[in-house]
Amino acid sequence: MVDWSPIAKVYDPLKAGSIDGTDVEPHDRAVWRAMGARYKPNKGVVGDPLLTLFVSRLNPQTTEEKLHQVFSKYGDIQRLRLVRDIVTGFSKRYAFIEYKEERSVVRARRDANKLVVDQQEVFVDFEQERTLKGWVPRRLGGGQGGKKESGQLRFGGRDRPFRKPINLGVGPVQERGGGGGGGGGGGGREWERQGGRDREDRDRHREPEWGSRGRRDDRDRGRERDDRRHGDRSRHRDRR
Secondary structure (H helix, E strand, C coil), X not given: CCCCCCCCCCCCHHHHCCCCCCCCCCCCHHHHHHHHCCCCCCCCCCCCHHHEEEEECCCCCCCHHHHHHHHHHHCCEEEEEEEECCCCCCEEEEEEEEECCHHHHHHHHHXXXXXXXXXXXXXXXXXXXXXXXXXXXXXXXXXXXXXHHHCCCECCCCCCCCCCCCCCCCCHHHHHHCCCCCCHHHHHHHXXXXXXXXXXXXXXXXXXXXXXXXXXXXXXXXXXXXXXXHHHHHHHHHHC
């Protein structure tokens, strides 16, 4: 795969649900939901998406002031938004930080990822909603990353990049098993036929061994009968 990349250049929910981006069918209901979603980025979001970072896995107690204090050391901040529940006002544990310069964004993404803030290791990446074509958020079955406990792992992002697919076109397995394409089935059938011939050959090799073993058993039983008859005649002479 010449154009393979561990990071998705376009968001495809089906590929995002696959560890190597090669799935051809959805493996969970959330992927189905994401494939059917018609998500449009929030038009109320302002600022330059190319200068904006996404910061998640925050401590619920982390405030805007704390985030500004931590992230301002990477450059001048233009805008900072800690996302909160519209009803309770509690933090949803993620934020968006827009810088004034591109070099500040690059530096913060490089150095602040996995930084511990308020006893919590944070995750930092570029904003995806307005920069990655086809983006579908996690609440609709999409997103990227995730934890194993959630049962909704998504690949192709910084947190969980795609693993490089195994090249099924190389090696003896492909020759025997036949794989992808219309001709694959024929390869599989030929392997079955060859396997049948191999089994027949092994059976023929076994037959002489079994036959000789049977003949040996017959000879042994014959000797036992002769010994018994000889013993009977000896006991009869002794009684006389």
